[in-house]
Amino acid sequence: MDFQTLERLVAAPGQQPDFKGCVEAIPALTRLASTPQEPAYHGEGDVWTHTCMVVEAMVGGSDYERASAEERFVLFYSALLHDIAKPDTTVIDEVTGRIGQPGHSRRGSIDARILLWKAGVPFSLRETICRIIGVHQVPFWAFTGDRSGHTPEFLAHRLSWELPVWMLCAMATADMEGRLYESKQSVLDDIALFKALAEEEDCLYSAKAFPDDYTRVSYFRGARIHPAFSHYREEKGSDVVVMAGMPASGKNTWVEENLPTLPVVSFDDAREALGLAHGKNEGAVAHYAVDTAKSLLRSREAFVWNATHLSKQMRKKTLDLLYQYNASVRIVYLEQPERIILQRNARRDTSLRNQDIQRMLYRWEVPLPSEADVVEYRA
Missing domain, CATH: 1.10.3210 (Hypothetical protein af1432)
Structure with a gap:
C-alpha cells in the first residue's frame, strides 16, 4: 500500500x-x-x-x-x-x-x-x-x-x-x-x-480568533476567561522549547544546529548522569530531569526540554509543570519515515532497540496546535 x-x-x-x-x-x-x-x-x-x-x-x-x-x-x-x-x-x-x-x-x-x-x-x-x-x-x-x-x-x-x-x-x-x-x-x-x-462562533471553517497566544493557552487549559479579551499576565517565566518526536527523528541534531547556546533538559542526559540504560529505573531518570527543569524555571532561564514526548499524557506532565511556572512554550515536533527511523536507530550507540520503537508507536499522538503557545511541525 x-x-x-x-x-x-x-x-x-x-x-x-x-x-x-x-x-x-x-x-x-x-x-x-x-x-x-x-x-x-x-x-x-x-x-x-x-x-x-x-x-x-x-x-x-x-x-x-x-x-x-x-x-x-x-x-x-x-x-x-x-x-x-x-x-x-x-x-x-x-x-x-x-x-x-x-x-x-x-x-x-x-x-x-x-x-x-x-x-x-x-x-x-x-x-x-x-x-x-x-x-x-x-x-x-x-x-x-x-x-x-x-x-x-x-x-x-x-x-x-x-x-x-x-x-x-x-x-x-x-x-x-x-x-x-x-x-x-x-x-x-x-x-x-x-x-x-x-x-x-466564527470557527467552522477557520481557527477561533484570540487576542494573543497567552489568552488562548490559558483558555484551553481551563482558565475561566472570555476568549475575546486579553488575559492579564502577572509575570512571564522561562521561554522553553519542548522537543517531540520518535527516537532517531533528529531532535538532538536540530537542537545542536538551532539552539546551541541554550541549556538542555534531557532524559538521555539524565540516564547518562545516573549510569542507567534505557528502560531502567525510569522514575529516577524523570526525577532528575524534572529537578533540573525546576531549577531553570525558578531562575526564569530559557532552555530546551528534549524528550520524545510521544503521547499526550507524557506531554501533559511536562506542560503542566512549565505552565505552573508561567513559561512560554514552543513545541517543535520532528518526524521521519519509518525506514529512516529504524536505520538511524540501528546505527546509534543506544540500548533502545528497533523492536522497542515499534512498540512505542502504539502511544504515538502527534502534538495538537491547541497544546502550547506555538506548535511547529517539521515532518
Missing part, C-alpha cells in the same frame, strides 16, 4: 466506492466484518457493514461534493478508518450481553496514524484524518453531556485549532446516517446544531 494507491481509491462524489479495492489496500479492514456492535445503536450489524454505509453516506453528501481533491481524500479515509480500532476494543458484558468499544476513537486515531505513515501519506492530510477519527463522536454529545464539563462553545473553539470543524461535522453526520438507529434523527439534529454554533 502506498499514497498513490490510496489516492486512486478515493471515490468521486456520488460514485459507488470500490470497497474490494479498499480491503486489498488495507488488509486491517478485513477484521471489521467479524466484529459485532451493540444492536441498540447499530441495527445494521457488524462494523464493516456500518463502515460501508458511512463511506457511502460521506461520498453522497453535499460537503464531499463541494470539497477539493485533498479534502475528499481526508473525508473519504476519515470515514473508511473511523472505526478501525473496534476489533481491538470490543468488550461484551458477560451478564447483559451488551457490546461496547470503549476508547475506540482515540485508539483508532493512533492505528490510522501508523497505517497512513507507513503508506507515505503527506503529514497534513494524515494528521487531519487522525484528528477527526480521534474526536469523531464529539458532535453527537456536545449538547447532551461532556464528561469534562466543557460547554459546546468551548469544544467548538478548541477543536477549531485542531481540525476543520466542518469536516468533523461531515464525518459525524455520515457516521450517524450510516447506521440503523431509532434515535438517529435526534442526533443528526444535534450535529447540525453544533455545526451552526461553530459557524456563529
Whole structure:
C-alpha cells in the first residue's frame, strides 16, 4: 500500500466506492466484518457493514461534493478508518450481553496514524484524518453531556485549532446516517446544531480568533476567561522549547544546529548522569530531569526540554509543570519515515532497540496546535 494507491481509491462524489479495492489496500479492514456492535445503536450489524454505509453516506453528501481533491481524500479515509480500532476494543458484558468499544476513537486515531505513515501519506492530510477519527463522536454529545464539563462553545473553539470543524461535522453526520438507529434523527439534529454554533462562533471553517497566544493557552487549559479579551499576565517565566518526536527523528541534531547556546533538559542526559540504560529505573531518570527543569524555571532561564514526548499524557506532565511556572512554550515536533527511523536507530550507540520503537508507536499522538503557545511541525 502506498499514497498513490490510496489516492486512486478515493471515490468521486456520488460514485459507488470500490470497497474490494479498499480491503486489498488495507488488509486491517478485513477484521471489521467479524466484529459485532451493540444492536441498540447499530441495527445494521457488524462494523464493516456500518463502515460501508458511512463511506457511502460521506461520498453522497453535499460537503464531499463541494470539497477539493485533498479534502475528499481526508473525508473519504476519515470515514473508511473511523472505526478501525473496534476489533481491538470490543468488550461484551458477560451478564447483559451488551457490546461496547470503549476508547475506540482515540485508539483508532493512533492505528490510522501508523497505517497512513507507513503508506507515505503527506503529514497534513494524515494528521487531519487522525484528528477527526480521534474526536469523531464529539458532535453527537456536545449538547447532551461532556464528561469534562466543557460547554459546546468551548469544544467548538478548541477543536477549531485542531481540525476543520466542518469536516468533523461531515464525518459525524455520515457516521450517524450510516447506521440503523431509532434515535438517529435526534442526533443528526444535534450535529447540525453544533455545526451552526461553530459557524456563529466564527470557527467552522477557520481557527477561533484570540487576542494573543497567552489568552488562548490559558483558555484551553481551563482558565475561566472570555476568549475575546486579553488575559492579564502577572509575570512571564522561562521561554522553553519542548522537543517531540520518535527516537532517531533528529531532535538532538536540530537542537545542536538551532539552539546551541541554550541549556538542555534531557532524559538521555539524565540516564547518562545516573549510569542507567534505557528502560531502567525510569522514575529516577524523570526525577532528575524534572529537578533540573525546576531549577531553570525558578531562575526564569530559557532552555530546551528534549524528550520524545510521544503521547499526550507524557506531554501533559511536562506542560503542566512549565505552565505552573508561567513559561512560554514552543513545541517543535520532528518526524521521519519509518525506514529512516529504524536505520538511524540501528546505527546509534543506544540500548533502545528497533523492536522497542515499534512498540512505542502504539502511544504515538502527534502534538495538537491547541497544546502550547506555538506548535511547529517539521515532518
